[in-house]
Amino acid sequence: xxxxxxxxxxxxxxxxxxxxxxxxxxKLTLPLWGQPVIAHTLAGVAAAGLxxxxxxxxxxxxxxxxxxxxxHVHADDHATGLAASLRAxxxxxxxxxGAVLVVLGDMPLTRPDTLRALAAALRGGAGAVVxxxxxxxxxxxxxxxxxxxxxxxxxxxxxxxxxxxxxGAVEVEVDDPGVLCDLDTPADLDAIRSIGAGSPAEPxxx
Numbered sequence: 001x002x003x004x005x006x007x008x009x010x011x012x013x014x015x016x017x018x019x020x021x022x023x024x025x026x027k028l029t030l031p032l033w034g035q036p037v038i039a040h041t042l043a044g045v046a047a048a049g050l051x052x053x054x055x056x057x058x059x060x061x062x063x064x065x066x067x068x069x070x071x072h073v074h075a076d077d078h079a080t081g082l083a084a085s086l087r088a089x090x091x092x093x094x095x096x097x098g099a100v101l102v103v104l105g106d107m108p109l110t111r112p113d114t115l116r117a118l119a120a121a122l123r124g125g126a127g128a129v130v131x132x133x134x135x136x137x138x139x140x141x142x143x144x145x146x147x148x149x150x151x152x153x154x155x156x157x158x159x160x161x162x163x164x165x166x167x168g169a170v171e172v173e174v175d176d177p178g179v180l181c182d183l184d185t186p187a188d189l190d191a192i193r194s195i196g197a198g199s200p201a202e203p204x205x206x
Contacts, residue, residue, distance in 0.1 A: 010119040010142070011097040012045040014038075016067070016105035017057025017078040017085040022184050026059035028105045029066045030189060036066035037183060040108035048115035050101070055089040081157035090152045099123075101142040102151075102160040109178030109192065110140070117172050118142045128169035130161075131179040137161075138179025141169065 016038055020027035028038040035043075038054075045052045054067050057078025064072065075088035086102070093100060099122040101115060114131055121129045122142050129142040141160050143151060150163055163169075183189050 008098045008123060009096050010050060010099045010101065010122050011093065012050045012052045012103045012115070012140070013089040013093065013100045014041060014045065014052050014054045014103045014105050015082070015085045015089070016054050016063050017075045018082075019058040023186060023189070026062045027183055027189070029059070029062045032108060032189070032193065037108050038063065038066050038105045041103065041105050041110075042067060042070055044108070044110055044112050045103060045115060047112035048119070050115060050119060053089060053092060054105070055085045057085060081155070082159040083154035083156055086151050086154055086160060090148050093148070097145070099142060099144045101140040103140040104182055106183040107139055107178065107181060109181050111176045111178055114174045114176040114179060115140070117174060121170050121172050126170040128164060128167040129172055130164050130169045131174045131176065132171045133174050133176055133179050136180055137164070137171070139182070
């Protein structure tokens with residue numbers, strides 16, 4: 001079963017609009033294994049063979065150089081909560097994308113194989129998907145285009161995960177602890193720095 005008349009390509013909507021107050025700095029541009037955090041996130045998306053669209057907001061002047069030539073859209077009302085980033089991103093999704101993975105910019109350890117598995121489930125007809133590792137749901141969640149109006153209708157600090165149960169998302173089992181690992185505090189970043197020498201998107205990375 002296909003994804004709809006607009007196209008069957010799955011893209012990554014990479015959310016990079018948050019203020020990162022608990023980190024005390026623009027966390028997506030902090031160095032990790034020689035590159036900004038968000039560069040590793042985008043490298044994983046590219047290694048999975050998926051196109052990306054980044055949503056900027058707070059710290060936009062710092063984030064833009066870190067994402068290079070990756071297409072981006074700015075969420076002017078990002079300060080009102082996570083839903084603002086989703087609205088801005090969904091409004092800018094290319095028409096040939098039949099589904100999106102909502103990728104959090106501060107999750108650089110997610111493996112390309114995981115992204116490919118989630119995209120495959122969406123191409124196979126799933127309306128919504130979520131990765132599960134060791135019995136726990138993680139990120140990114142994915143949604144077919146037919147659910148874009150629901151994403152665009154979220155408000156406040158409610159993210160896409162709020163729709164997972166409502167839509168009966170397909171759970172995709174993955175051997176990937178990276179789907180549970182985001183960066184909110186300096187301690188989180190120190191922990192990630194200590195577990196390996198490179199991004200999961202890089203050959204030989206730990």
